[in-house]
Amino acid sequence: MLFFSFFKTLTNQTVTIELKNDIRIRGTLKSVDQYLNIKLDDVDVLDLDKYPHLSSVKNMFIRGSVVRYVVLPRSEVDVGLLEDATRREAANQAGKAR
Amino acid sequence: MFTTAAQLLDLTDKKLVLVLRDGRKLIGVLRSWDQFANLVLQDTVERLYAGNLYADIPRGIFLVRGENVLLLGEIDLDREDELPTTVQRASFQEVFELKQKEEERRKGNDKKRHGKLRGLGFEAEHSGEILF
Numbered sequence: 001m002l003f004f005s006f007f008k009t010l011t012n013q014t015v016t017i018e019l020k021n022d023i024r025i026r027g028t029l030k031s032v033d034q035y036l037n038i039k040l041d042d043v044d045v046l047d048l049d050k051y052p053h054l055s056s057v058k059n060m061f062i063r064g065s066v067v068r069y070v071v072l073p074r075s076e077v078d079v080g081l082l083e084d085a086t087r088r089e090a091a092n093q094a095g096k097a098r
Numbered sequence: 099m100f101t102t103a104a105q106l107l108d109l110t111d112k113k114l115v116l117v118l119r120d121g122r123k124l125i126g127v128l129r130s131w132d133q134f135a136n137l138v139l140q141d142t143v144e145r146l147y148a149g150n151l152y153a154d155i156p157r158g159i160f161l162v163r164g165e166n167v168l169l170l171g172e173i174d175l176d177r178e179d180e181l182p183t184t185v186q187r188a189s190f191q192e193v194f195e196l197k198q199k200e201e202e203r204r205k206g207n208d209k210k211r212h213g214k215l216r217g218l219g220f221e222a223e224h225s226g227e228i229l230f
Contacts, residue, residue, distance in 0.1 A: 019168065019169070021168070031104065031105055033101050033102045033104075033105060034101070034102075035102065037102055037105060037135065039105045043171070048182065049182060049184050052147065052152070052181060052182050052184065052185045053115055053117070053123045053145060053147060054115070054171060055177075055180065055181055055182050056173050056174050056177040056178045056179075056180060056181075057115060057171030057172060057173060057174070058171075058172055058173075058174040058177075059171070059172050060169050060170060060171035060172065061105055061106065061109060061135075061169065061170040061171075062168075062169045062170075063135055063164070063167045063168060063169065065165070066119070066168045066169070
């Protein structure tokens, strides 16, 4: 659940999402759920001419399973904190396994 | 609220464009859904795109299994008729034939690329799952 929590800290930030079919969408991250489905507001589709069906879309729900990358604002990511959280989670998992 | 249900709740009864994994674009009103993003769309129209043309096909009610959903976009009703000038409406027949030709070309290209990749010891990208 670490990445779910991580994405929750990024709500209301502007992110760019690249889908597995190469569409890139920039928008405000409105919410995320346990499957990492993502809701974006004020969407802006890069290379819109290639995807005319998305021209009048204002907000969208993207299924987590089709996302390839999420590009995040560098300033909003505390890498140190994320590393610590990862190790804590790993330690918890190891504790549970025993 | 951070659940699938909460995310889909504000899209209920709105006019949406649904893009499926096989590349189909459906435009309709979202009436029902569940936690897997299984969806029911009403008054659905399938919009077929090929080259710089498009055509609409009336379809009716759709129940879509969640795994086939790529994305769901709410249509801005004030801007819905402002299609980019690069696409023009045409007859179904015309768009369908053009689309078939495009598909054939794409399949041929994919086959060639996959053959070459396999020769180099690579498995092609999304070989298990097709995405458009």
